Amino acid sequence: MSEQLLELKNIKKGFGETDVLNGITLSIEKGEFITFLGASGCGKTTTLRIIAGLETPDSGRVFLDGKDVTSVPPNQRDVNTVFQNYALFPHMNVEANVGYGLKIKRVPKAEIKKKVAEILELVQLTGYEKRMPSELSGGQKQRVAIARALVNSPKLLLLDEPLGALDLKLRRTMQIELKRLQKKLGITFLYITHDQEEAINMSDRIVVMKDGRFEQIGTPDEIYNHPKTSYVADFVGNANVISGVVQKVTETEAQVLIENQMMYAEPITGICEGMKVNLAVRRENLKVCTECKEGLEAVLEDKSFTAGQLHLTLKLKSGKTLVSCRYGMDADLKAGDKVCVGWKPEHAVFVDLE
Amino acid sequence: MKKKKSGLFLTVLPLYLFTLCFVVGPLLYMVALSFTTNGSGSSTIWNFTLENYKKIAEPVYLKSFVQSFQLAITSTLLIVLMGYPFGYFMAKLSAKWKKRMMLLIMVPFWTSSLIRMYGWILILQAKGVLNGFLMKLGLIEEPLKILYSYPAVVIGMVYALLPFMVLSVYSSVEKMDWSYVEAARDLGANSIKAFFTITFKLTLPGLLTGVILTFIPSMGLFFIADILGGNKIVLVGSVIQDQLTRGSNWPFAAALAVVLMLLTSLMMFVYRRVTHVKDLEGLF
Amino acid sequence: MKKKWKWSNLYLAIMILLMYFPLVMVVIFSFNESKLSANFTGFSLKWYETLANDRDLKEALLNSILLGVLSCGISAVIGTLGAVGMARVKYKTKGMMEYLSTIPIMIPEIILGMVFLVFFSMLNLPFGMTTLVIAHTTFCIPYIFMMVKARLVGIDKSLEEAARDLGAGPIRTFFDITMPLIAPAVLSGSLLAFAMSFDDVVISIFVNGPRLNTLPVKVYAQLKTGVTPEINALCTIILVVITIVLLVSSFLSKRAEKKY
Numbered sequence: 001m002s003e004q005l006l007e008l009k010n011i012k013k014g015f016g017e018t019d020v021l022n023g024i025t026l027s028i029e030k031g032e033f034i035t036f037l038g039a040s041g042c043g044k045t046t047t048l049r050i051i052a053g054l055e056t057p058d059s060g061r062v063f064l065d066g067k068d069v070t071s072v073p074p075n076q077r078d079v080n081t082v083f084q085n086y087a088l089f090p091h092m093n094v095e096a097n098v099g100y101g102l103k104i105k106r107v108p109k110a111e112i113k114k115k116v117a118e119i120l121e122l123v124q125l126t127g128y129e130k131r132m133p134s135e136l137s138g139g140q141k142q143r144v145a146i147a148r149a150l151v152n153s154p155k156l157l158l159l160d161e162p163l164g165a166l167d168l169k170l171r172r173t174m175q176i177e178l179k180r181l182q183k184k185l186g187i188t189f190l191y192i193t194h195d196q197e198e199a200i201n202m203s204d205r206i207v208v209m210k211d212g213r214f215e216q217i218g219t220p221d222e223i224y225n226h227p228k229t230s231y232v233a234d235f236v237g238n239a240n241v242i243s244g245v246v247q248k249v250t251e252t253e254a255q256v257l258i259e260n261q262m263m264y265a266e267p268i269t270g271i272c273e274g275m276k277v278n279l280a281v282r283r284e285n286l287k288v289c290t291e292c293k294e295g296l297e298a299v300l301e302d303k304s305f306t307a308g309q310l311h312l313t314l315k316l317k318s319g320k321t322l323v324s325c326r327y328g329m330d331a332d333l334k335a336g337d338k339v340c341v342g343w344k345p346e347h348a349v350f351v352d353l354e
Numbered sequence: 355m356k357k358k359k360s361g362l363f364l365t366v367l368p369l370y371l372f373t374l375c376f377v378v379g380p381l382l383y384m385v386a387l388s389f390t391t392n393g394s395g396s397s398t399i400w401n402f403t404l405e406n407y408k409k410i411a412e413p414v415y416l417k418s419f420v421q422s423f424q425l426a427i428t429s430t431l432l433i434v435l436m437g438y439p440f441g442y443f444m445a446k447l448s449a450k451w452k453k454r455m456m457l458l459i460m461v462p463f464w465t466s467s468l469i470r471m472y473g474w475i476l477i478l479q480a481k482g483v484l485n486g487f488l489m490k491l492g493l494i495e496e497p498l499k500i501l502y503s504y505p506a507v508v509i510g511m512v513y514a515l516l517p518f519m520v521l522s523v524y525s526s527v528e529k530m531d532w533s534y535v536e537a538a539r540d541l542g543a544n545s546i547k548a549f550f551t552i553t554f555k556l557t558l559p560g561l562l563t564g565v566i567l568t569f570i571p572s573m574g575l576f577f578i579a580d581i582l583g584g585n586k587i588v589l590v591g592s593v594i595q596d597q598l599t600r601g602s603n604w605p606f607a608a609a610l611a612v613v614l615m616l617l618t619s620l621m622m623f624v625y626r627r628v629t630h631v632k633d634l635e636g637l638f
Numbered sequence: 639m640k641k642k643w644k645w646s647n648l649y650l651a652i653m654i655l656l657m658y659f660p661l662v663m664v665v666i667f668s669f670n671e672s673k674l675s676a677n678f679t680g681f682s683l684k685w686y687e688t689l690a691n692d693r694d695l696k697e698a699l700l701n702s703i704l705l706g707v708l709s710c711g712i713s714a715v716i717g718t719l720g721a722v723g724m725a726r727v728k729y730k731t732k733g734m735m736e737y738l739s740t741i742p743i744m745i746p747e748i749i750l751g752m753v754f755l756v757f758f759s760m761l762n763l764p765f766g767m768t769t770l771v772i773a774h775t776t777f778c779i780p781y782i783f784m785m786v787k788a789r790l791v792g793i794d795k796s797l798e799e800a801a802r803d804l805g806a807g808p809i810r811t812f813f814d815i816t817m818p819l820i821a822p823a824v825l826s827g828s829l830l831a832f833a834m835s836f837d838d839v840v841i842s843i844f845v846n847g848p849r850l851n852t853l854p855v856k857v858y859a860q861l862k863t864g865v866t867p868e869i870n871a872l873c874t875i876i877l878v879v880i881t882i883v884l885l886v887s888s889f890l891s892k893r894a895e896k897k898y
Contacts, residue, residue: 054799074802087800091818100814101804152804361808362727366735369720369779373739376776380757381741384749387756440653443646455650457885462657464833464880468857469873473660475861476667483663513660574746577839581861591748591840598752598844608756611749618745 004066005030005188006051006156011060013046013212020046022212023060028156028190033182035191035199038209039235044192045084047209048158051190052081065155075104080149081158085165086141088133094120094144095129101152119151122181139170146178150185159191163198175201196236200224208232230351233280240286240322241351246275253345259318261296265348278352285347286324288312288339290332295342298322300335314341388608398605406609415593415610422589425504425579426572429511433519433568436512438561441523442553452528463517471510471581478506478582502584510578515571519564526560527553566625570618590614661877668870685871695856695872702836702853705767709774710832716775717782718824722816725790740784742777750777751844758845765847773845774838778831785827789820829883 006028013021020043028034036044049055051062053074062070069077080101088097098119099112107115120126123143133141142162149157159178163171179202182189193199199206200220208215208223208231216228227233230241244258254267256279265279287295298314301321305311309325312333316322322341333339388406391399409415444455462470477483478501485497500506534556538548576591590610597607671680689695720739724732742750754773763769793816801811839854846855853876860869 052799052803054802073807074799075805075807079803081800081803083796083800085794085796087794087796089797089800089815100801100806104805104810148800148804362723365719365723366727366729368716369724369739369783370735372716372776372779373735376772377741378738380753383757383760384753436653439646439649443650446646447650455654458654459657461877461881462661464837465661465877466837466854466857466873468837468839468854468861469664469876470660472857472861472869472873473662473664476663477660513657516657570744570746574748574840576748577858581858591746594748594752595843598755604756607752611752615745615749622744 003030004028005032005064006190007063008047008051009061009063011047011050011057011062013043013050013055013057020212021050021057024212024214026207026214026217028188030188031186033179033189033191033202033204035193035203035206036209037193037196037199037206037236039194042209043212044209045160048081048160048190048192051156052079052158053077054081078155079158080152080154080156081160082145082149082162084160084162086133086145088136088141088144088148090133092133093129094125094131094133094136097133097144098148098151100148105152115151116147119147122150122184123147123177138166139174142166142174146181150181150187153185154187156188156190159189161192161194163193171198178202200236206236208236210235226349227280227351228353230278230280233282233349233351237280237282238323239280239282239349240324241278241280242320242322243276243278246271246273246277248273254350256348259296259316263296263342263348264345265350266346268350268353270353271350277350279348280351281343281348283311283323283325285343286322287342287344288314288324288333289342290337290339292340292342295340298339298341300333300337300339302335303333314339316341384608385612387605388612390605392603392605406606407613409606410609410613418588418590418593419613421587422573422591425507425511425587425589426569429508429515429572430565430569432508432512433516434561434565437516437519437564438523440516441520441560441564442527442557444520444524445527459517459520467514467575468577468581470513471578474506474510474513474582475501478509501582502586504583504587507579507583507587510582511572511575514575514578515568518567518571519561522560522564522567523557524560526557526563530556562625562628566622569621573614573618664870664873665877667867668874670867670870673867685867689868689871689875692868694851695853695868698851698853698856701767701850705770705774705852706832706835708771709778709835710828712771713775713778713831714782714824714828717779717827718786718820720779721783721786721790722812722820725787740780743780747777747838747840751841754841755844765845766850769845769847770842770850770852773841774835777838777841778835781831781834782824782827785823785830786820789823790816793819833880 004027006026008024008026010023010025011021012019012023024043024047036047038044046055050057053069053072053076056071060070061068064077064079089100092100095113095116098116102112102115116129117126120128123146125140125143125147128136128140128144133144136144145162146159162178163174166174175198178189178191191199191202200223203220205217206220206223207217210231216223216232218226223232223236225237227237227239230239233239233241242258244256244263246254247257247262248255249267249271252267254265254271256263256265256277258279263279271277288298288300289295296316298316300312301315302313303310304313309327312324314322314324324341387398389402389404391401391403391405393399410419444452447455475482479485480497480499480501482501484500485494488494489497530553534552535548538552539545543551573589574591576589576595579587579589579592594607594610594614597603597610601607666678668685669681669683670678671682671684672678724736729735750773754769754776758765758769758772797815797819798811801815802808806814837854838852839858842852842855843858846852851859853872857869857872860866
């Protein structure tokens, strides 16, 4: 069994009138790459700042390696942070920036030099020792910030949207690089992002946050394929959420009545006949056809072509809109066409069950 | 946690103490003093009276207020007219020249204002540089009597306070985002229209800061009026100084000061209302 | 490269010339042989000699320097600490206090002068260097406070947090991170404060006491009673000193800029 590194117990935090964190509890294992995913203002940065010691929770406790560190100041915690805007000291060169933490710990000068050189090699910045932060590009600053935190070999590395300011291409490279570093060093990474792709690509586990609560905690596969709530389904999988009433549950399928049409989904425990439910179907799993009779009647409202995908906006009779997407251009469909919308039972997931 | 807070308290403590002891305390004392009666010598009889304030309404003293305001308004107006283009043009220079100009302005600005006033005496006096020059050219027969006159005082004020205006306009033009002006030009405004609708409005806080920084001191710089104006122009500052030294009527001087302070605070209040800024940020 | 002729540059040039005209006159006449300041009759250094022998003036100069150094030193400490602390505390009185502490440069100098005169005589403080230093410190603090405050606003809060995160305590963080970043503001604020103190007549006149003269007070008194050509020489010396100080400080700040 793997060991626990960090434990959050019922953390609450408010700023003035507004509650930012509504009692969150979580434990993180050693060597894990865990990502907090959520829209801005969901409380993920506050959580990180509480773990770093830059904020004190109103109530609840933080345990690091079994010790209660709730009121331990940030400088006495074995945790380091990569800040969103890098926070490189502008008056120190790369070497001094990276070596700062070691200098505070009174590590001998020669050893600092050696360690800094090693870590700079690891982030591929050898030869940049004497540069000032203002002479570095965004990607280089990013690497220095990571090196500065990693050189202290923290038990836990906190990364606050570290790739937010980089362009898409650089971001992809850095994602791979970060993952490589984490594997190589075996340090626990706690990563914050609002980008679901980034979260899915890098993490061992994802924590989806909303309004100061955890919506769902799970592996990328669980989060993506088996969302528990409509928020997760929508935020992570861009899914359509449709409500209906369960008519019949068998071993192999659940029948759900949606807009006077019987639709099918994979059954799970916890549903019974007559229950009002929400079904999540991801956009790419929504089947749209002009000929067939099976499925929900809808009118094609709009079609658009983005990033190699055709997006169809469909309006159901009740007025609810669904979005489907698929690869390739479909010339036959045009706005105003009457179509049928359906899905395979295994693609419909029950969400928002208590 | 507790330790951290008390440490922070120690950092602001000196400022708090100093401000309370040497700003708030003395000001309150002065206000109190303005409601008392002057005794013999410079002693004070502590009874509540409004006599000092009534005395201000006497024509002699009222006139000094009017003259002070007139002078302040005239000089501030001239300073705006000369200083705004100065600061504006300066901000549009190349970075290298900006630094040079800054230095060029700072040298006279940092030099004792007395020395600068003295320079004007040399220029303006009856047998001074200006008159000598004009007479040599044959433009005038008799030397002009500029020194110890109203224009001389205005010249002195403008000269002493112009740098404040230039610097505050300069810094607000510098900070301005020129893409707004480009956008206005793009939308069809000619350069003059773009200036008045965009640049001028965006740099208005800087201009107003300059106005405050010139108007308020100009009410108190009595020594300029003294040196360049002789005894002809009596400003509030001069009256206060006179009452403090020769007149030895401290309560009355205090009342004059209170009124002057109220007037300047009123200006500050209006200024803050207009610009919505808390500090004189344009200057720094 | 051919430079484009601009009317704005002509305007700037004329204004600068006008600014320097009185100063240039002072310098020229300091070398005037004639005692009358109206005409330049010949080159002479005799006023500098008289100056060198004027003990009163030398004493006034020393007083001014001492006063400037003391008040700008004390106010640099109080103002910098205050600005750094104020940026962090959340007292209810904070806004009020910030306003109150800047009063001294918001009100006409003469009021400040008279306030100190009446206050110090009430306290029976002997007028002299002590009263001068207190008075000058009072109006020097706002310059430093405001400069440092403005600089602090421009410093990313996460820099200090990063230092804390990397293991530095609050005091270490202040000296390693905050102080180097605000140092240029502290320096320029202090220089400005020194210049203001060195230049001040109005407030000094009220609190200097009967025996102690600062340079501006002395010059003022002489200007009122009658001009002696020595003053030309004295002014020229001050002018040269200030120019050198300014060039040095501009050189220093340029170097600091390059560093960041």
